[in-house]
Every structure is written in structure tokens, then in C-alpha cells.
Amino acid sequence: MPVDHLTADLRSAIDAIALIDPHTHINPLQPASKSLDDILGYHYYTELAHSVGMSQEPLAPSVPARERVRAILTHMPRYDNTAQYAWFLDICKTFLDYDGEPVSGADADRLCDAAERLMAQADWEQQVLTRSKLEGVFLTNEFDDPLEGFDTRRYIPCLRTDDLVFKLDQPSVRERLAQATGVEVHDRTTLRQAVGQLFRHFTSKGARACAISLPPDFRPQPAGDFTLTSDPVARSQAVFWTLAEHCRDFKLPFDLMIGVNRRVYRAGVFQGQDLFDNRTSLMLYAELFNAFPTVPFCVSILSSTLNQELCSFAWIFPNVITSGHWWYANVPALIAMDLRARLQAVPKTKQIGYYSDMYKLEFGLPKFNMYRSVLANVLAADFVRPGLLSETRAVELARYLLRDNVQTIFRVSLPHG
Amino acid sequence: MPVDHLTADLRSAIDAIALIDPHTHINPLQPASKSLDDILGYHYYTELAHSVGMSQEPLAPSVPARERVRAILTHMPRYDNTAQYAWFLDICKTFLDYDGEPVSGADADRLCDAAERLMAQADWEQQVLTRSKLEGVFLTNEFDDPLEGFDTRRYIPCLRTDDLVFKLDQPSVRERLAQATGVEVHDRTTLRQAVGQLFRHFTSKGARACAISLPPDFRPQPAGDFTLTSDPVARSQAVFWTLAEHCRDFKLPFDLMIGVNRRVYRAGVFQGQDLFDNRTSLMLYAELFNAFPTVPFCVSILSSTLNQELCSFAWIFPNVITSGHWWYANVPALIAMDLRARLQAVPKTKQIGYYSDMYKLEFGLPKFNMYRSVLANVLAADFVRPGLLSETRAVELARYLLRDNVQTIFRVSLPHG
């Protein structure tokens, strides 16, 4: 039910753009779902069901998967206004031959049966990739990931560094690091040795980015020396700065996902405990952006109140790039506001339009659909209708956001591209 | 002059939903206006007239009401672009048989005459309620209100606690409290006794909520002991926490109206001196939300920059509910932005769409009209046109926001419902 022909035409041209998804949590050894439990295990559904009254009991591993699915679906009519419900319905219709609506607990068996039957097909992963027009999928790999057993040109490694920056005081993290690198880290010198090892390993396996999520009060500072008993803030700063130095030396873009507070709702479901604080600013990152002019910083923000800062920083700093619409900011109303400002204020070569953040491949399609719908509307209203761009050039702009910039910024060469 | 048929159809279906107004300042012993002076005495009009140059002289009690009305109307052409002017015009047209426009000082006598004549009717209150489709109206009662002389099923009591939390150092407040409860409060033990008394009194009279407005830097903390000479912050925190404990024990939702700074413009008109500071966060309330999982916290924000936080907190915390569009955020442009995000991000059972905040019954209709107009537009553009909801289901969604959730969350049973 498109609003008008222009938007429909733009949408269909945008739909034809093959995608490289620049940030996901896909497990490349098990990228697609095997059951509806895999789909509804995505934290969005467990946390929304919990938010409207579901206890955590159905989430226990001992509960049969179908009972868990039934519990989540039974609560779904209470949140069937949300963007996440729309993703789920899109998955049901596109991948599970479902045509009913609204979805509720009564659909559990029917949907579970369909999912098990269809997802058992040998080529399911490829079917999902093809229907979703996904040619490349970035991963988020722990630093001690061997990065083996998968095609690293399709599933592109990315070094996740949260544990290094924020948990190096934990013996288990240091042990994993020693295991992965052969270096016992206890000061900045040994840290550099270990991090150097990680970057060599990751880049040798085709890694194309380093990534981290950061709390709203984090402030990067040039690294001084530190010991394991240093103040945690100073230690985090030292490790972070060391990573930025290696991004520079190894020519890896650094994905900064700014603003998450962990474990805010302590009784929340798994991955459903984190929130954010709007009282933060990219000014905290000014020294970092000044210090590493050759490192592309792909910045994601959790609070839309930072969007104008992000636009302005990307407009002024050559090395700051706007990146996607993250987590709590990933609903159409916020995407639309943020996208409109970015399209008018940030050079088109410095915007990574969207990433799915998905854990299972089936979510790429509905999440990119949500984004493409917003994008088509914004291009029609703000560019084509006012005469600023022709339809053809508007679609070219979309291609920068959805594909070209990912290739250029992360230096991705695709198996088929 | 509706934009289109779909929006017009949605609007008329939404208009048919009978309302329960979950937050007002109505005096149940005098709920309706008796004159135009009662209408224009609403602080919005006195402060806007003052803002464009009216001195405070016409507001003195010694000035004849009609002269005060004339002064305010004479300044109205300077602010006839505002949402508040639109409310006033809606009242004039709906309740005062007025069809001219724009309104100015020249209309004073004509409007005053009409108001006096019409409002003198014996059934005026009922006429206003009926035309406004108001079946229930929440009050905001001072803690020492006897709650007598009115039908508490139509005018539903709510315990207002600002004085207890922020003015317990004032002897007059403690005297009123002692009078109301028989308890002299000087520490946490006596405070608990007094507050217990208040909750017993209020719930026995049908109170359905506890409410408070809070400054932007307030941070709830678990209550320690305190004395009357304690640090005011610690005392406020102790009283507030004690109230939350009683909300839990008496199963009352707690309305939190977050963000007002009092007496910022010190020469302002009565109730026209308060403003806000956007530098605040719901993170300040995280411990409260964790500590009282069974208390529904109905959260109103004064700064729209908090809206995404509110959406995300309501999405994650089962006990956080979005509540209305408060005061400075209560203009259509801000309502539209805030509402769009809430409808896409917060379960529909956890949203209280709107309250009027009115002091006189005549304002329910124009204020809810403003909200319904925004709501119809958002439902059309974001849900029905993109094919996410049928018209019927969009109206059901509106009903959750305007009525069903008020009944469920505040456990309201209506005289006629």
C-alpha cells in the first residue's frame, strides 16, 4: 500500500541494490535459524514479552522450545504495534508462508511446524541470503575467535574489543588473551604486544574493522602507562587508545557504538538489561578524532539527541562517518528524523546508511526493509519532490548509503562483486 | 478541513471513544467554569499575555473580571498562532456559540455575556462532561484533602505529594500533616506512620494514584533515616522512597512528572514562573524502577529530549509506563514526534496517551481534540497507509491509549462502564 507512485518507484529501485551488512552478530558457523525458537530468541521479543508481563520462566533452557515460543507469541498481541512485531510479521510472510494476522499464541504450532520444515532445507542459508540480497555480512568476533571454518569474504571478520577495554581486570579475560596471543599483559608495553598480535591475526583473516560499544561517560584520552591495579577508567582509556593506534597502523576503520549503560534493569532478560543516558556528547571524542586523522571512525549513537552532533562532527572531521541507526534508535520515527538531517548535512560519501545488528540471517530482510521504506519516503519528500535530485540520482544516493560506502570505507571486495 | 478521508474516518472513530482523563487539577466542588474569567484565568493565557507585554495589573483580584478578560483578549492577537489560542477558539465555538475570528479585545463583552448566560445553566457541568465524552476525571488532591462532597467514581482522587517531599521542613506543612494524620513527623518512623495514614485515607476514598512533580536533578535513593534538620536532598529522597514503598504496599500507581524547575522567572504571573532544564535523564530513576517492580510508574516528561529514553525505559522495564504530553511538551509538533516514537517502540498496553491537566472542565475537549488530531494523523501515516494496521485495528490501538490502559493500570471501574 504505497503512499504514491514516486515513493513506490524509488522503493523498488532501492530494493534492487545488493547489500553488504556492515555490522551483525551472526555466528558464521550457524548463520541461519533452525526453528522459530531461534527467531523469537532474539532479545527484542523476549524483552518485549517480559515488558508486558511474561515471567522469565519460559526462557529457562529446560523449557521445551515450543512452549517458549508459545509464551512469547501469547504476549505478542500486547506489543503488536511495535517495529519489532512488524519485523516478525515480515519474516513470517517472507520466509514462513504465513498469511494470517495478527499473530498470537494460537499460531505457535503452525508457525513452529513451518519453520522446522523450511529451515531444515539444505540450502536454507543460501535461500535467505539470496532473498535478502545480502552479498556480504560483517561479523563481530571476540578477540580470541580462531576465525576458521567459514568463508571470510562472505562473513567478514571484525575485531570486537569490549572485553579488552572494560574487562582486562578479569583474570579470565587475561587468560583468554594470553592464550590467543602468547603474551601476558600487565602494562602498556605488553598490551601493545598482545594487541599487535590480535591485529595481525584478524587482518590476516580478512578482518575489515575493529569495533566497540562504549558507555555514555567514556572519554578517550591519550594512553599513559598503566598496571592491572590502575584505576579502571585510566586502564580502559589506555587500552582504548592502544586499539586506536593499531587501527591506524593496520589501516582498520574503528566502529564506535556510543552510549550504552549495561545492566540497568538487573532483573531483565538476557541482553534486555541495557539502557542509555542522553547526557553525553561527541565532544568527549574530539581528542581522539584529532589524534588519528587517518582512521575512519564509524560512529553509531544510541540516543537520537546526539544526531545533530554526529552530523556536525561528520561534516567537519574528515575521519568521522555516520553509521546506521542503533538499537533503541532503530525505529522508523527516529530513523526518519536522523536520516533527514544526515542526508542534508553530511557528505554522501561519509554515511553508512544501515546495518542489521542481527544474530540470525532472517532478520536482515525485515530490518533493511524498514530502513528502505524510510529512505524511499525521505528521498521522495526531501530530494525528488523539491527538485533537488532526479529519481535516478536519488537512487544513486541510496546506493552510496547501502553499498558503495561500505565497500570504500571498509575496503571490501566481494566474492561476486 | 481534514487532510484526507482516511484521517477523517480515523478521527471520527477516535472521537467516539469515551474518555477517562487520568490527570487534571479539577476542583470537584466547582469543576466547571462560571465565567470567561475562569477560562482565561488559566495560566496559559495570563502568561502568554504577559509574555507579549501585558503588565500584571489586570490580574490583581481588585480588578473587575471583565476588565481582566478584556486585557487578556486585547493581547491575544499577538499570540493567536499558538496552540493555546486554538484551544480557546475551540472552547468559544463549542461551548459559547461563537463563530467570529480572530478573537480580540473587541470580543470581550460578547464572549463574557455568552459565558455568563450559558454557564449559569443548572446542568452546565453535565453538559460539558457529555459533550466532552468524559466519563471519569482524575483529581490531584493535596494530602490533607478530606475528599468529601463529590462522587469519587466520577472525580477520582489522587494523592499529590509534592509538599511532603519538598516542603516538609516548613512548619505549616508539618502542621497540616499532623492535622490530617494525628502524627507529628520528625524521623523516618513517624513519617511512615503518617504516610500510612494518608494512604489508608486516600485509598478508602477511592484514590487510584499517587502523584508528584520533580525537578530535573532529583535522584531517588533508598531511604535512610533522617531528621528535620537533615540535608534537604536526603530528606526529600527519604520521603519519596517512603511514598514508593506505600505505593507498593497499597497497590497504587505512582505518577512521576519529571523535570520542572520552580520559580525560574520570578516576576512571572501565578503558575507562569516555572521552566525546565533538558540536562536530565531517566537513569536517575533506574534504582527506583529496579526496587519496586510491582509499582506501575506512569512517567511524564517535560523535555521532549527525554522522549527516546522514556520509550526505551518503558520498553525494557515492565513497570514503566509512558504518560501523556506534559505542559511545555504539550504542543502538536512535539506531541507528534513523541507519539510516533512511542507507538513504534512501546507496547500498546503500556502507554497512557493523554491527560488534560486542566483546572476547569471546559478544557478537556479542546486539549483532547488537539491530541486526537495528532493521533489520527500518526495512525494514518505510520500504521494504516504502510499496511501495518487496518483502520479497525488502528482505532483499537487508539482506544488502548485513550481509555483501556487508564482503566487497567489505575484499576478504574466507572459509574457507567
Added chain:
Amino acid sequence: MPVDHLTADLRSAIDAIALIDPHTHINPLQPASKSLDDILGYHYYTELAHSVGMSQEPLAPSVPARERVRAILTHMPRYDNTAQYAWFLDICKTFLDYDGEPVSGADADRLCDAAERLMAQADWEQQVLTRSKLEGVFLTNEFDDPLEGFDTRRYIPCLRTDDLVFKLDQPSVRERLAQATGVEVHDRTTLRQAVGQLFRHFTSKGARACAISLPPDFRPQPAGDFTLTSDPVARSQAVFWTLAEHCRDFKLPFDLMIGVNRRVYRAGVFQGQDLFDNRTSLMLYAELFNAFPTVPFCVSILSSTLNQELCSFAWIFPNVITSGHWWYANVPALIAMDLRARLQAVPKTKQIGYYSDMYKLEFGLPKFNMYRSVLANVLAADFVRPGLLSETRAVELARYLLRDNVQTIFRVSLPHG
């Protein structure tokens, strides 16, 4: 390509309103451009070109102007989605007989030739003013500007005070001040004498405003005494407060441009190094607004997250006026949001709709065009279509924003008006 007839009609009526531009950086002795280098020397183009990869080499004074232009144009296709590109194209089409598109390095010679030929006309300045419907242009004059050699009724002086407030510790600034006033400033008494001199000089030359840009953490405080070795914050506060006292005594409005951090990107191009921090609040200015009730404070904000505060402060404080859409907030998506809220919340007599902030006259037309386009859309959607205003009255509202309020607030009498 207007969206609809109503918007097109409103736009053409708005286009007919003759303008007074209440804030620019025009040099009245050289107001119009002489070459394309003057146009593309505007920091928006140098910083965007630099942002997408242009080195600073072409910006060196030794580089021939045409090579600089070619370098900037060569990078333009990477930022041809931005609002600034749209301004440039508007200038090319309106003033340079250009009809191609998109613009790139290949157009350098053709555009440079056209610019040189056309701008060499003796009446170019007048042509630009006439086509732009500009009847008055406010300047931003350094405190030691002689204000001579131009028609101060067309080019209206405004006392810029940044150096006084933030750089009085610099001997060169104090020398300039001594030169301009005959007073050696070393404490509050001598400061008052010097500032009094400046205000007498400026007002005698027809100055209509005092102006300053302020960092996000600036907090005006009543002036105590100070010496040149005082804490810089206290000194800045004392100078600022002294200026406000003189605005009161000389009846000059005070333009406050709130929120800029200087030299954030230290390797940036000239004027392309500044950014902002959203963590600020108009609450910092509450004491100022209280202390000077007769001074009109025309407030510009750099972060749109302050817009609701600005609306509310202008609604409550009689002496607070909303002023334009500044710098990083001056893109259509942000203007639209900010304007919608202002039009619904702030009396129409207290809004200065727009200023160009231009350095060369040719930018008045495209920048006001951008604003007029947003304004026509907002008036159509929020006022005329919902039946709140007739078309005629909507255009009257526009006239307040674009002309009448500038005349009233700054007490401007025009040569032709």
C-alpha cells in the same frame, strides 16, 4: 516542483515579502562577490571539500584563485546531497546564468568566467540586493570598527563583543580597546567607561544591536569587580554583565548566539574548526533574563536539542525572543522541526524567523529561499490545512517572522520603508 497548489501559493506570497536580514557578516565596503572564489571561499565549501578528502593546499593564498575553485568543485560531487550544495546551485542558476547539473570540477572555468563577467558590472551589488529583496542588512562589527564609508541605514551596524568578553587578557585586544575609546581597562570601573564609549559610538552610528557568540558552558553572573589577572571565567562574566547593563541603558537588543566550542578540530580549515556540545541549557541564562527585563534577548541556539527550552523560555520570559536557525542547525530538516514548535508555542511577535549569517550578499537569496520553502510547507501543513489560519493570515504570520518583528524589536526604520 511544488508539492501542491496551496504550498506554491503560500510560497509565492512569502517570496514577495521584502527582507531585513538581521544578522550577517557582510563587509559593507565590499558587500558583493567579485569572483567565484569569493563564493566558494565561504567556509561551508572549504570545510565540506576538506571533509571529503581535499587537502588544505589549494586554500593557500599563493594558489591561483581558479585552481582553488577547481579543487573545491572537483570535490563537490561527494557532497552534492547537502543543503550547502543546494545554495550553491541556487546561486549559479539565479546569478550566474548556469543551467547544468550536477556541478563538478569540469564546470570551473565556465562558472569562473561567468562570475567575473557578471560581478564586474558596476551595479552588481544593487542587482543582488534587488533580486534578493533585501532592504536592510545587519552587520557584525568589531568593537573598534569606525563604521564609516557606507550607508548605515542599508547596512545596519551591530556591536560584536566576543573579543571583549573572551579575550580581554590579550594585550592586543586591550590596545585596540584603548585606541577606540581612550580608556585603559584594568578593572570594572575602567571597563564601564570603555564600554560606555563603545555604545555611544555605535548608537551614534545607527547600531541596532549588540551581539556575541558563547560557549555551551558559559553562565552569566552579576558582575563583581575584577582585574586583568582574575580568573578568566569571572572576567568573562564581569564583561558580559557590563555589556548587558549597557544594552539596558542604551536600549539595544542583545543577540545571544549560544553554544559554540572553538577550535575543536584543530587541523580544520579557516572557520571550519568549531563544533558544539549539546549538554547545555538556557537555565544558565535565567538570572540574566530576570535581571534585565527591558533588554530584548534575541537567542540563537546551535544545538536543536535546545529548541524546546528556547520555545518555553520565549513563552514565559517577556524579554526572550527566538532568533533564526544558526549554523549547524541551519538545514531544512532541523529548521522544520524547530520552526514547527516555535510557531505553535511562541507568540508570533517574539520570533525572528531567519537571518542569513552570510559573508557575501549572494548568499542571502539561497539561504532565505531554503527557509521560505520550509516555512511555506509548515504553514500549509500545520495552519492552513487544519483550518487554523486562512491563507491570508498565514502570510501575515510569515511577515511577522521575516520582516515586522525585525523592525519592531530592533527599531529599524528603512531608507525605503
